[in-house]
Amino acid sequence: MNEEIYDLRTALSLLNSSDEEIEIVERELSPVREIPSHYAAHGAGVPNAGNLKHGSPVIYSNVKGHSMPVLMGLFNSRAACAKMLGMDCEGVGKELSEYVVEGFQPVMVENPPCQENVITRDIDITDILPVLTYTKDNAGPYITTGIVYASDPETGEEDITIHRLCVQGKDTLTAYLIQGRHIEIFYRKAAAMGKPLPITINIGVDPAIMLASTFSYPVTPLGFNELNIAGAVRKEGVRVSKAVTNEAKCIAYSEIVLEGYIMPQEMHENANCPEGHSLPEFLGYIGKAQKSLPVVKVTAVTYRNNPIYQTIVGPGAELSHICGIATEASIYKCVKDSVTSKVLNCCCSHCGGGKLTAFLQFRKDSEIDDAKTRQAGIAAFTAFHELKHVYLVDEDVNILDERDVLWAMTTRFQGTHSMISIPNLNCHVLDPSQSPEFSRDNSVRGTTYKTVFDCTVPFNMKNQFRRVDYGW
The missing domain is CATH 3.40.1670.10 (UbiD C-terminal domain-like)
Incomplete structure (x- = not known):
């Protein structure tokens, strides 16, 4: 295995040993508004309306009600993004475009680190994980860096995509699946069959996987598994494993994995206030809650020993880098080729x-x-x-x-x-x-x-x- 970076922990180790400062906040902060407010003031960057500078990554080690630390800001610096990919800062998107290939399929492994701890009974998501509530207008706590991993129910072809997930109950989420994205297509196919779609939600992964997951069509058409891109960057296939409670696969070195099903049923994103809001959107505005979103039933929560819960503040430099570097690669590749x-x-x-x-x-x-x-x-x-x-x-x-x-x-x-x-x-x-x-x-x-x-x-x-x- 590539010994430089293959998961979130080795990425943090690389940054710690370089010029990239990682701040540790030891005072107790609540996952309900306090941590997001602190990071916005620390330096979330444009288009966040708070501090416009780009702050360093922060690990919140004393989260109220939780033993699990929270990481924010890992992608806040373009230089850090490039360093974690082993690429040049100025041309990181341009260089990443060379890795959009299909020759690095995921590799199955047994006994993955992400399953060192397994919970399948009495699941309470916000009791297990320090999921953040961002503002007083939020529809609820949101998982914002969960990579959904699923397969086409007709062809078996796999895909990964980041989707925002709102906690609606102890074992229930809603997923905002934008029309035309590949996981949304898989969901629609399964729903047409009257079946739930087995998925895993992978939190805290190798940065190459995070950035690869934001590619979309036409550069990565339906049937292209973006894990190939991360594999190409690392020069070996991404390690994946079988889920514990469904037929889906998980990313083996994830910090945390939620297993479950996207059900053939939908509900309002903000169940308590139908005319209310969702969460801070990527363009800097508070979003309007969606009237009807697919329901996710969680059947297991698995995690590594001493897990790190990674998330983002919403709008700002970090999300702009997560979305933008893959977009740069897509545009550069298309313009140059055509x-x-x-x-x-x-x-x-x-x-x-x-x-x-x-x-x-x-x-x-x-x-x-x-x-x-x-x-x-x-x-x-x-x-x-x-x-x-x-x-x-x-x-x-x-x-x-x-x-x-x-x-x-x-x-x-x-x-x-x-x-x-x-x-x-x-x-x-x-x-x-x-x-x-x-x-x-x-x-x-x-x-x-x-x-x-x-x-x-x-x-x-x-x-x-x-x-x-x-x-x-």
Whole structure:
């Protein structure tokens, strides 16, 4: 097995031995609002409205009512994300795109560490786990970093995806399955058969698995198991095992695993207040509770000795990195393969939660590259359907610094001809501006005007836009 990183613990060990500080908070804090409030103030980052700086990872070692520590902020730094993948910070998404392959299938093992402790009777999720309640408006406690692992009930093909899970009772959750995601397709197939879908929910995994789980179609089509990506990064298949109480598989080195079934029945996300809220969404707004979500019945909770409960604060740099690095890889791969090799890099900004906004960097060598660059901007929407805004910049612009991108937009963009807008396209339902109420051009919620902002210099004018060079 790769001895560098193969689980959450070896990732933490790597960061501890490097320049990445991990803070330990020893004073008692409650999982009900106190821990999320502390981390937001510590430095959750944009689009969180609290402290906009990117704080270090924090382990809360004294959680009220629990012996299990809580970890937040592991992915808060792009440098830490790259380090845990063994990649370059600036081009981590670009480099990750090379690992979207199917040659590293999961490997079955027996006696997995995640089953060192097994609970199958008298399950009470919030008694066993320090699941966080984020704000006073929350529908309830939420599991936010649970990787759902399931198989297609027709074909047996496997998939992993992160879904938000609200605790509705001692052994009951609701799962927000966005339409078209692969686990949602599996669920619909099982429901049509009148059967529950066996799943495991894996918490606290190798960071490569976490980041791989956020890839989506078309780069990873239905039938592609994203565990292959994590396996390719580590150069060996991810270790998986049989669940204890159902037919699903679990990730062997998870800190915690919940086993159960997505039932062919649904309920309101906020059962206590049907017109109420859910939790803080990835774009920085408090979400509206969904009227009907699938019910998950938990049949077992298993965990390692001395487990670590990993979670996120909601909107902020951490979630933007978790979502954005895979999005960067998807966009870069699609543009390079289908439009132009002159694309140099891609960065998905925190202002779009890692999903809605992308900066694409190009090198122009001839006049035709003016057209190819714009075509690449449009192609990016195909690579990732939830993308809303694309900013095209030249090679002399630092796409990791939004200030430099805005400088390029200020000095290299004209609203009369530097913009391409396409109306009424499918995007993301959690952007509150994507609704008919906000704009008559949006036919239904989740549709929007997608826009390319061309902030590049025309090839024939490059000499007129030379940045100051202070070199000798």
